[in-house]
Amino acid sequence: MFEQILIGLTVVIYLGSAALAAAEVAYLSEVAGAVCVRLLQVGFAVHTVSIILRWVEVGRAPVAGMAETLSFLSWMLVLIFLLVRWRYQVGAAGLILVPGAFFLSAIGGAMYQAPQAVQAELMSPWLGVHVGLNLVAYAAFAVAFSMSLLYVVQEDILKKRYQGVRRLVLGLVVALGTGLGTYVGYLMADPTIFEDYTGHRVYGYSQGDWLLIGLGAGTGLVVSLIAGWAAARGAARPSFANRLPALYVLDQLSSRSIVLGFVLLGTGILSGALWAQSVWGSWWVWDPKEVWALVAWLFYGAYLVFRNLANWRGRYAAFLAIAGLFFIVLAFLGVNLFFPGRHDFN
Amino acid sequence: MPLAVLGVNYKTAPVEVRERIALSLEGCQEVVRDLTGRSDVGESVVLSTCNRTEVYVFGDSLVLREAALHCLCDHTGVAEEEITESIYYFEDHAAIHHLFSVGGSLDSMVLGEAQILHQLKESYSVAEEAGATGAIINKLLRRSFEVGKRVRTETRIGESSLSIASVSVDLARNVFGNLRDRKVLVVGAGDMAELVVTHLKAQGTSDTMVANRTYARAQELGERFGGRAVPYENLGDHLTEADIVISSTGASEPVITRSTMEEVMRRRKNRPIFLIDIAVPRDVEAAVNDVYNAYLYDIDDFQDAVDSNLNERHEEAVKARVIVEEEVEQFEDWLSSLSVVPTVVELREWAGSVKDEEVEKFLARMPDLTEDERNKVSALAHSIVNKIMHPPTVRLKEAAGDEEVIRYEESIRYLFPLNGKTHTRGEGSSSEEE
Numbered sequence: 001m002f003e004q005i006l007i008g009l010t011v012v013i014y015l016g017s018a019a020l021a022a023a024e025v026a027y028l029s030e031v032a033g034a035v036c037v038r039l040l041q042v043g044f045a046v047h048t049v050s051i052i053l054r055w056v057e058v059g060r061a062p063v064a065g066m067a068e069t070l071s072f073l074s075w076m077l078v079l080i081f082l083l084v085r086w087r088y089q090v091g092a093a094g095l096i097l098v099p100g101a102f103f104l105s106a107i108g109g110a111m112y113q114a115p116q117a118v119q120a121e122l123m124s125p126w127l128g129v130h131v132g133l134n135l136v137a138y139a140a141f142a143v144a145f146s147m148s149l150l151y152v153v154q155e156d157i158l159k160k161r162y163q164g165v166r167r168l169v170l171g172l173v174v175a176l177g178t179g180l181g182t183y184v185g186y187l188m189a190d191p192t193i194f195e196d197y198t199g200h201r202v203y204g205y206s207q208g209d210w211l212l213i214g215l216g217a218g219t220g221l222v223v224s225l226i227a228g229w230a231a232a233r234g235a236a237r238p239s240f241a242n243r244l245p246a247l248y249v250l251d252q253l254s255s256r257s258i259v260l261g262f263v264l265l266g267t268g269i270l271s272g273a274l275w276a277q278s279v280w281g282s283w284w285v286w287d288p289k290e291v292w293a294l295v296a297w298l299f300y301g302a303y304l305v306f307r308n309l310a311n312w313r314g315r316y317a318a319f320l321a322i323a324g325l326f327f328i329v330l331a332f333l334g335v336n337l338f339f340p341g342r343h344d345f346n
Numbered sequence: 347m348p349l350a351v352l353g354v355n356y357k358t359a360p361v362e363v364r365e366r367i368a369l370s371l372e373g374c375q376e377v378v379r380d381l382t383g384r385s386d387v388g389e390s391v392v393l394s395t396c397n398r399t400e401v402y403v404f405g406d407s408l409v410l411r412e413a414a415l416h417c418l419c420d421h422t423g424v425a426e427e428e429i430t431e432s433i434y435y436f437e438d439h440a441a442i443h444h445l446f447s448v449g450g451s452l453d454s455m456v457l458g459e460a461q462i463l464h465q466l467k468e469s470y471s472v473a474e475e476a477g478a479t480g481a482i483i484n485k486l487l488r489r490s491f492e493v494g495k496r497v498r499t500e501t502r503i504g505e506s507s508l509s510i511a512s513v514s515v516d517l518a519r520n521v522f523g524n525l526r527d528r529k530v531l532v533v534g535a536g537d538m539a540e541l542v543v544t545h546l547k548a549q550g551t552s553d554t555m556v557a558n559r560t561y562a563r564a565q566e567l568g569e570r571f572g573g574r575a576v577p578y579e580n581l582g583d584h585l586t587e588a589d590i591v592i593s594s595t596g597a598s599e600p601v602i603t604r605s606t607m608e609e610v611m612r613r614r615k616n617r618p619i620f621l622i623d624i625a626v627p628r629d630v631e632a633a634v635n636d637v638y639n640a641y642l643y644d645i646d647d648f649q650d651a652v653d654s655n656l657n658e659r660h661e662e663a664v665k666a667r668v669i670v671e672e673e674v675e676q677f678e679d680w681l682s683s684l685s686v687v688p689t690v691v692e693l694r695e696w697a698g699s700v701k702d703e704e705v706e707k708f709l710a711r712m713p714d715l716t717e718d719e720r721n722k723v724s725a726l727a728h729s730i731v732n733k734i735m736h737p738p739t740v741r742l743k744e745a746a747g748d749e750e751v752i753r754y755e756e757s758i759r760y761l762f763p764l765n766g767k768t769h770t771r772g773e774g775s776s777s778e779e780e
Binding site for chain 2: 241
């Protein structure tokens with residue numbers, strides 16, 4: 001119960017920080033920036049406590065099941081953002097990373113489950129190593145994604161392609177706003193959750209629930225269209241480039257994050273293979289999650305090749321980094337939802 | 347409250363009028379001396395810059411406008427009829443607001459400029475020297491300096507770049523981040539190009555290469571920048587090396603074409619390049635901006651950037667106006683508290699005189715008291731008077747900012763036998779009572 005309160009508090013704090021991060025850029029407010037960082041630090045501390053509590057409760061690394069992994073991933077995002085912001089002063093990266101942390105922790109919080117017994121295979125030190133490595137890798141790729149998204153916006157401004165800037169900013173704001181609206185709708189809908197005969201959690205939505213969710217999404221869409229239009233107008237001018245980090249910095253951070261993610265993901269997959277060998281007796285079982293993680297890893301490998309051998313620095317690299325996250329999301333979430341396999345531990 | 351300003355500025359009068367009504371610092375000093383020499387004007391400061399000439403006065407409200415105008419015209423030889431159309435005259439709240447706006451650079455031709463504060467300070471010190479300032483003007487002007495400082499530190503109104511050279515630096519930093527050790531190439535020559543190079547060097551760029559059709563000219567410029575001359579024929583090589591290129595030749599055809607840049611970009615392995623084309627006609631083909639990782643800005647683009655930055659200043663000006671409003675309110679509170687002080691002083695003086703009288707009478711009737719006992723009696727009386735006077739004193743001072751305070755003062759003057767009529771504000775504070 002206490003853990004749930006902490007999680008709820010964390011989610012609210014992350015939402016507030018996201019708003020402050022936007023205010024910092026929109027109103028050129030140093031105060032907003034300073035408060036945002038402080039608030040985020042407080043939220044991070046609270047979040048850390050909740051993770052430690054969970055760790056102690058379940059007697060293993062708290063990275064099994066969707067709720068735990070989402071929580072850990074969002075925790076990682078906040079940590080990386082704070083570090084990057086401190087080291088490189090790229091506060092604007094918070095425009096994407098902090099809302100990202102909010103959404104992940106919010107969804108994780110919504111999926112909260114009291115600790116239950118998990119399969120014996122999971123009660124192993126391999127869990128922390130394998131999942132931990134992968135999650136840090138995902139966070140690194142998310143950072144690369146954010147930096148690359150900012151890169152595209154900044155490049156459009158500097159190349160005076162203002163139409164493109166307007167579209168991008170509008171798209172971003174609408175995506176965030178609609179997502180937030182949908183989440184609020186979901187909170188109000190409060191569907192019944194029960195387990196079916198296989199032990200999976202199933203969400204039962206009534207018509208009223210769908211209506212609420214739809215209403216939330218719709219409201220989010222309308223409000224964010226208006227806000228996005230205003231933001232797009234404000235961003236599509238030469239002076240806005242001063243509020244975003246330099247192209248060179250964004251490009252460097254993006255590529256370094258990918259190098260880090262590539263190494264970590266590779267090690268993570270390897271550790272998974274070793275672990276599988278010890279419990280399933282086989283290195284590789286062509287489980288969907290394994291496959292898509294490998295595909296993502298190869299995709300980022302291609303990024304590194306193109307970048308260094310074909311000199312794909314700048315916009316092309318940014319597009320690759322943005323596309324790469326699609327594979328990551330697929331490997332992380334998509335397979336659990338659409339392709340159950342050996343990785344199905346819920 | 348007879349505080350006023352009379353003046354002309356760039357908004358109300360064209361330069362032909364402004365230049366005739368302008369005053370040097372000495373001229374300003376003469377005007378304030380003249381003005382404060384009159385019995386009905388207490389204090390004055392005159393501010394005269396290329397954009398405005400303003401006379402700030404404090405004195406008898408009936409004559410201020412006329413006196414200021416007369417003095418100004420007297421000292422500049424301009425007839426009053428000639429400038430009456432361009433004159434603005436503000437009193438009290440509006441005058442304070444105007445001065446604080448001026449000090450906060452909100453009334454300047456270039457929003458957020460830094461010079462006006464310096465000019466204000468000079469005008470003030472000249473007036474102070476001439477003995478033309480007193481409690482009110484002193485506080486007012488000093489407060490205006492504070493407003494200027496607050497506006498500059500609490501808002502970003504003066505920060506955005508409005509010149510081509512500083513905008514160039516901003517843009518270069520938006521592309522490259524830190525400019526330390528970045529290489530610069532100058533093609534051609536010119537004052538603007540030199541200015542840009544100077545600004546860039548201040549950010550830490552190294553190795554300034556100069557290319558010119560005339561090699562001797564390139565050498566001359568190279569020496570000036572602490573850089574080196576490079577042969578004009580190998581422009582492609584230099585473009586491959588440099589990160590920032592400033593082009594300012596007199597050529598009628600572009601010296602850098604799209605095809606050249608694409609070839610250069612291949613050799614550069616897509617490392618970004620920033621081109622500053624300040625030549626008219628343009629030196630760099632517009633299509634170069636479409637080349638991967640090449641960023642091109644011509645004169646019009648710089649103008650757009652400057653306009654955009656000016657807009658930002660206008661947005662910051664909103665915050666500045668809030669500061670000005672705050673300060674005006676605070677100053678007005680202070681001003682009204684001044685009128686309270688004489689009333690409070692007189693009330694306490696009266697109470698004190700009553701106490702002295704009664705204690706004297708009492709002690710006279712008790713000749714056998716010891717020294718110690720006499721002191722104790724005095725002390726008791728003193729203490730009682732203080733205790734009784736304390737609450738109304740505090741209340742009056744607290745109410746100093748309210749409009750009600752006049753009524754409190756009138757009530758006290760009605761209820762207690764204080765000397766003098768109800769003061770009109772400020773009279774008692776500038777010159778001595780006659």
